[in-house]
Amino acid sequence: MNMxxxxxxxxxxxxxxxxxxxxxxxxASLFSAVERLSSLNLAAARALFDDSxxxxxxxxxxxxxxxxxxxxxxxxxxVLEKNVAYLGSVxxxxxxxxxxLSKLYETEADQLVKNLNAAVEDFAKNAPAGSEAAxxxxxxxxxxxxxxxxxxTKAAKQVSEVAQANVESATAAAVETVSKTTQAAASxxxxx
Numbered sequence: 001m002n003m004x005x006x007x008x009x010x011x012x013x014x015x016x017x018x019x020x021x022x023x024x025x026x027x028a029s030l031f032s033a034v035e036r037l038s039s040l041n042l043a044a045a046r047a048l049f050d051d052s053x054x055x056x057x058x059x060x061x062x063x064x065x066x067x068x069x070x071x072x073x074x075x076x077x078x079v080l081e082k083n084v085a086y087l088g089s090v091x092x093x094x095x096x097x098x099x100x101l102s103k104l105y106e107t108e109a110d111q112l113v114k115n116l117n118a119a120v121e122d123f124a125k126n127a128p129a130g131s132e133a134a135x136x137x138x139x140x141x142x143x144x145x146x147x148x149x150x151x152x153t154k155a156a157k158q159v160s161e162v163a164q165a166n167v168e169s170a171t172a173a174a175v176e177t178v179s180k181t182t183q184a185a186a187s188x189x190x191x192x
Contacts, residue, residue: 033097077179
């Protein structure tokens with residue numbers, strides 16, 4: 001292979017610039033996710049503080065143990081729903097950040113494959129006679145590695161989507177069960 005110094009320097013410079021752009025984009029995505037998570041946490045802390053004040057007032061106004069028990073039962077489902085919503089928001093932020101990073105890395109992987117294919121083509125042009133089998137083997141290895149990467153990426157996405165759907169379904173069922181149980185307990189308490 002006969003690569004001039006200028007081509008080598010240009011390729012190195014392009015590689016560094018591409019790497020810096022990718023690192024900058026990944027950092028921006030992560031900082032954005034941290035900002036959204038911080039904002040979510042501040043809002044949750046504020047809501048928790050406000051709810052604590054309201055609960056303290058309600059507890060102070062409770063006239064008997066039955067009213068206090070009814071108050072406590074009435075809080076279970078709303079608190080659970082708020083926690084589920086909070087965790088759903090955290091999961092959404094994480095999934096969005098993961099998706100953005102995956103797109104960045106997929107783009108980088110695509111560019112790497114293009115660069116490898118271009119290098120193999122350049123090598124093939126300057127390769128000595130009789131090296132066609134080696135060039136074909138190299139091209140085949142790159143194609144197989146690319147197919148394996150794409151298959152693994154697709155499988156990981158499918159597993160993630162199925163897991164997310166299962167978590168959402170289980171969470172909804174748990175909230176419904178707790179809600180029905182607290183309603184039944186509240187009914188028993190009222191009847192007593």
